[in-house]
Amino acid sequence: MSSYFRKNYVLLITLSVIAALFVAAAQGMEKKDFVITLLRGLSVGSLTFLVASGFSLIFGLLDVLNLAHGTLFMIGAYIGWTVFVRPDTFVDLLTPLALILSGFALGDVYPLLATRIRLGLSVKRILPWALVLVSILIFGFILPRYPISIWDVENYGQSPVTYSFMADQGTRLLAPVAAFTEISAPLALIGLLLASIIGAFGLSLFNSVTQQQFKLNWKNYAGFAILLLVALLTFIFNESLTASLTGLSSNWLFVIAVLVATLSGAGLGALIESTLIRPLYIRPIYQLMLTLGMSAIGIEIVRAIWGRPEFVMPKPVFFNGSGGVCPATNFADWWANNCSTILLLDGRVRVYNEIFIPIVGLVVLISIWMLLQRTRLGMVIRAGVQDREMVEALGINVRRVFTMVFALGVGLAALGGILAAPSMGLSNAMGESLFLNALIALAIGGLTNYPGAALGSVLVGLIQQFIIKYGQIGIAIPFTDIIFKPTPPLVPASTVLLMVIILLILPNGLLGKKE
Amino acid sequence: MTQQINSRLSAFFSTHRAALFTLLVLILLPFIVGLMDGESPMMVFANESGNSKFAQGLAIEIFILALYALSFDLIFGITGMLSFGHSMFFGVGAYLTGIAIKTFGLSLPATLGLVFIAAIVQAILFGLVLPRVKGITFALVTLGLGSVFHIVVMSSELGPYTGADVGLQGVIVPAFISPANERLRFYFIALTILILVYLIYKRFVDSPTGRVCVAIRENEGRARMLGYNTFYFKLAALTLSSLTAALAGFMHTLYQPIVSPNIAGMGFTVTALLIILIGGVGTLSGALVGAVVYRLLDFGLRRYIGESASFISGAVYVLFVLFIPFGIVGTWKMKSLQIKQGWQRIQKLFG
Numbered sequence: 001m002s003s004y005f006r007k008n009y010v011l012l013i014t015l016s017v018i019a020a021l022f023v024a025a026a027q028g029m030e031k032k033d034f035v036i037t038l039l040r041g042l043s044v045g046s047l048t049f050l051v052a053s054g055f056s057l058i059f060g061l062l063d064v065l066n067l068a069h070g071t072l073f074m075i076g077a078y079i080g081w082t083v084f085v086r087p088d089t090f091v092d093l094l095t096p097l098a099l100i101l102s103g104f105a106l107g108d109v110y111p112l113l114a115t116r117i118r119l120g121l122s123v124k125r126i127l128p129w130a131l132v133l134v135s136i137l138i139f140g141f142i143l144p145r146y147p148i149s150i151w152d153v154e155n156y157g158q159s160p161v162t163y164s165f166m167a168d169q170g171t172r173l174l175a176p177v178a179a180f181t182e183i184s185a186p187l188a189l190i191g192l193l194l195a196s197i198i199g200a201f202g203l204s205l206f207n208s209v210t211q212q213q214f215k216l217n218w219k220n221y222a223g224f225a226i227l228l229l230v231a232l233l234t235f236i237f238n239e240s241l242t243a244s245l246t247g248l249s250s251n252w253l254f255v256i257a258v259l260v261a262t263l264s265g266a267g268l269g270a271l272i273e274s275t276l277i278r279p280l281y282i283r284p285i286y287q288l289m290l291t292l293g294m295s296a297i298g299i300e301i302v303r304a305i306w307g308r309p310e311f312v313m314p315k316p317v318f319f320n321g322s323g324g325v326c327p328a329t330n331f332a333d334w335w336a337n338n339c340s341t342i343l344l345l346d347g348r349v350r351v352y353n354e355i356f357i358p359i360v361g362l363v364v365l366i367s368i369w370m371l372l373q374r375t376r377l378g379m380v381i382r383a384g385v386q387d388r389e390m391v392e393a394l395g396i397n398v399r400r401v402f403t404m405v406f407a408l409g410v411g412l413a414a415l416g417g418i419l420a421a422p423s424m425g426l427s428n429a430m431g432e433s434l435f436l437n438a439l440i441a442l443a444i445g446g447l448t449n450y451p452g453a454a455l456g457s458v459l460v461g462l463i464q465q466f467i468i469k470y471g472q473i474g475i476a477i478p479f480t481d482i483i484f485k486p487t488p489p490l491v492p493a494s495t496v497l498l499m500v501i502i503l504l505i506l507p508n509g510l511l512g513k514k515e
Numbered sequence: 516m517t518q519q520i521n522s523r524l525s526a527f528f529s530t531h532r533a534a535l536f537t538l539l540v541l542i543l544l545p546f547i548v549g550l551m552d553g554e555s556p557m558m559v560f561a562n563e564s565g566n567s568k569f570a571q572g573l574a575i576e577i578f579i580l581a582l583y584a585l586s587f588d589l590i591f592g593i594t595g596m597l598s599f600g601h602s603m604f605f606g607v608g609a610y611l612t613g614i615a616i617k618t619f620g621l622s623l624p625a626t627l628g629l630v631f632i633a634a635i636v637q638a639i640l641f642g643l644v645l646p647r648v649k650g651i652t653f654a655l656v657t658l659g660l661g662s663v664f665h666i667v668v669m670s671s672e673l674g675p676y677t678g679a680d681v682g683l684q685g686v687i688v689p690a691f692i693s694p695a696n697e698r699l700r701f702y703f704i705a706l707t708i709l710i711l712v713y714l715i716y717k718r719f720v721d722s723p724t725g726r727v728c729v730a731i732r733e734n735e736g737r738a739r740m741l742g743y744n745t746f747y748f749k750l751a752a753l754t755l756s757s758l759t760a761a762l763a764g765f766m767h768t769l770y771q772p773i774v775s776p777n778i779a780g781m782g783f784t785v786t787a788l789l790i791i792l793i794g795g796v797g798t799l800s801g802a803l804v805g806a807v808v809y810r811l812l813d814f815g816l817r818r819y820i821g822e823s824a825s826f827i828s829g830a831v832y833v834l835f836v837l838f839i840p841f842g843i844v845g846t847w848k849m850k851s852l853q854i855k856q857g858w859q860r861i862q863k864l865f866g
Binding site for chain 1 (some may be wrong): 658
């Protein structure tokens with residue numbers, strides 16, 4: 001016991017100083033202010049944690065500092081918004097997306113096909129490029145002509161801002177249904193399918209063909225068949241699907257939006273890892289630069305599709321009730337009326353922002369913890385964080401685990417994005433500020449330490465919110481009459497300063513292991 | 516004796532042919548652009564507005580960027596320390612110059628002295644962090660220091676001094692180097708400073724101290740094993756880098772009518788990273804080439820594409836990382852033999 005104290009006295013002293021500061025901060029304000037500030041801090045902390053945990057998993061296992069994580073958080077928010085506010089666009093997008101992916105689902109078939117075809121050396125060298133070019137040309141011909149009912153960034157009446165505003169008012173505005181006018185439907189569908197297969201075949205030819213023989217069974221075709229089925233079904237039942245989605249209560253639509261955003265985030269993560277990051281494992285510093293470039297590109301893509309103005313995503317009905325007995329004074333009242341606010345110890349608390357988000361954060365914290373501690377995948381991840389080469393030597397396919405962890409991390413960030421959208425609103429800059437928070441939280445907590453990420457995130461959230469609150473009420477400096485009011489710029493500065501101080505005292509963060 | 520000198524001179528000229536040619540082009544550039552536009556050299560000397568004056572302005576911006584990128588290459592490319600707070604080095608120089616001249620009315624040499632002292636002080640400040648944190652954590656701590664500086668500059672309390680988010684403006688530049696009326700003089704001064712700094716950097720990298728810096732980049736533990744106290748070498752590199760960046764910031768304030776707070780932000784550090792990535796990390800001359808390519812690309816894209824230019828620069832960035840990781844100069848150094856052979860083959864093909 002005493003040896004534990006001797007080893008960790010710096011950590012313990014730091015933690016007790018932070019706790020003392022926290023108690024001092026609590027003394028200075030009224031009870032209701034304290035409750036609200038505490039809950040707000042936990043809310044910001046939960047969002048930060050969703051970004052930080054994925055980032056730290058990726059950094060721990062892959063040694064990739066994914067600087068595009070904030071941008072991916074933002075992309076998750078925008079995708080979720082699309083599903084929630086414009087289900088018709090989402091349904092329209094399903095068919096072409098499934099068709100484009102279907103060709104790539106046949107991945108294992110192509111090498112076998114390539115060994116069957118005997119070609120001259122010069123043809124073999126040109127063939128992949130030619131196939132990819134043909135596929136790009138077909139895509140370039142069909143995709144701009146494919147009808148998708150989408151918003152118009154240039155036209156204010158049909159911009160995302162307007163759609164969002166109307167959805168918030170309760171009348172969900174829908175754009176006119178897009179019809180096949182510039183291109184016939186069968187031609188578009190078959191063309192997309194063909195282009196996808198040709199492109200995937202071309203890309204697979206770039207890899208040197210291995211001579212190993214393997215047999216194909218139905219599993220190799222299952223993904224392809226499912227995607228094709230999805231494409232056909234969504235194409236045939238497009239209108240009825242749209243109608244049923246728009247008719248759905250906004251609670252269920254929100255659940256669908258969260259699922260779609262998280263899954264597409266995970267898919268995007270897997271795609272990025274397997275195409276862009278995998279060639280660069282031998283040059284770690286270049287991965288960092290690559291992700292930096294990707295984050296710039298991602299922001300520009302979001303600006304091009306959804307426009308620059310900020311807009312707010314409406315909350316689901318479950319958290320948006322008003323009138324009657326609202327604000328509710330106890331949870332039974334709240335459950336009966338779905339009030340948007342609730343009175344806790346005389347403080348008005350917004351249910352979605354300050355209660356729902358921390359609960360989701362806690363659920364994610366526990367489930368990822370279970371995943372890491374109780375499953376085989378978690379065991380591989382923990383072992384990989386400690387010693388990657390050793391895990392590889394034991395015959396585990398680390399590469400597949402890498403892709404899964406990257407997908408998991410980006411999926412968590414996207415989940416954070418869609419959860420943050422109704423409370424923070426959507427803007428091009430929402431990723432950056434939260435990403436800086438997450439970085440600071442990780443540096444405070446320990447870069448590759450999972451509980452450290454949670455502790456750091458909560459600390460960052462609490463400190464920011466307490467300083468914002470003290471900016472309103474002011475701090476009475478003892479023995480003088482001066483009331484010091486921290487200004488808004490001090491909010492980020494304070495957490496950064498905390499990070500620098502903690503890193504100078506404990507170079508590996510609060511809970512990081514010594515190297 | 517004279518023969519020996521002659522042979523040495525000719526050897527010097529033949530080995531530095533490309534560099535001397537570039538220097539000549541840069542000296543003649545204002546006049547060549549002027550002649551192409553129909554202005555006589557006398558009109559160029561009189562600083563009449565025209566294409567020549569515009570080209571000089573663009574070139575001065577490139578020189579300043581090149582100085583800044585050189586300073587980043589020294590700590591990232593040569594010594595191997597990834598600092599995300601490098602824009603702070605530039606920003607301190609730029610803002611201190613503006614405040615010293617505008618608010619305190621100091622003379623130019625006094626300002627320059629003040630800027631140099633501040634540069635050394637902040638290098639020591641970064642140096643205090645050095646022995647404790649390494650690698651990624653160093654990047655995070657410098658990112659933190661840099662963003663605190665950015666926030667301080669942007670805060671409204673210091674508005675009267677720094678201009679907050681509008682930017683620092685209204686700095687009265689002494690008439691003899693005013694960029695509006697005496698731009699040609701400014702051009703040659705900037706060119707001279709760039710060449711001098713580049714030569715000093717070359718000398719530094721080739722000196723024993725610079726060699727140890729390269730050894731630290733390759734393997735710090737081994738350098739320490741050989742008996743070098745790596746801390747002092749890192750501090751030397753940081754100080755030189757900080758001085759150069761502050762000098763670039765000093766020139767930036769003198770040249771630009773407004774010092775935008777963006778130069779203190781994270782984006783400007785990324786600019787330096789992008790420049791040396793385009794030119795070639797750790798090559799020094801890559802920083803110069805990269806600055807030219809970057810500024811011209813940026814200028815062209817903003818002119819013809821407009822707002823979404825940063826999409827293209829992001830794409831260029833990713834493509835460079837994936838396909839040309841050693842940059843223009845680095846790839847040229849590696850492949851120059853093959854390129855020369857290919858060129859000879861083409862020459863043979865056409866007779």
